[in-house]
Amino acid sequence: MELGANxxxxxxxxxxxxxxxxxxxxxxxxxxxxxxxxxxxxxYANPCLAHSEDFEVKEVELWGFVYGSKYEEIxxxxxxxxxxxxxxxxxxx
Numbered sequence: 001m002e003l004g005a006n007x008x009x010x011x012x013x014x015x016x017x018x019x020x021x022x023x024x025x026x027x028x029x030x031x032x033x034x035x036x037x038x039x040x041x042x043x044y045a046n047p048c049l050a051h052s053e054d055f056e057v058k059e060v061e062l063w064g065f066v067y068g069s070k071y072e073e074i075x076x077x078x079x080x081x082x083x084x085x086x087x088x089x090x091x092x093x
Contacts, residue, residue, distance in 0.1 A: 005042040020044045033060050 008021025022042025
């Protein structure tokens with residue numbers, strides 16, 4: 001399996017958070033962050049990341065990164081948005 005075979009890096013909804021893809025998620029956490037699963041994903045060419053495919057979540061640690069920018073408009077917008085795990089924006093092209 002080729003590493004980076006697709007661009008399914010992250011998928012985030014209120015119902016779940018998924019990382020990797022291509023048939024199976026490398027890591028999947030339900031919306032309550034209580035249960036999860038892990039499998040081989042084409043995106044990362046990873047093995048199962050847990051002792052078994054389905055598991056109960058014991059602890060979650062999430063990180064976010066903020067960086068400075070010379071574009072003040074973007075910085076101003078980022079200060080007014082509600083913090084969250086993911087931010088999706090779609091525009092018609």
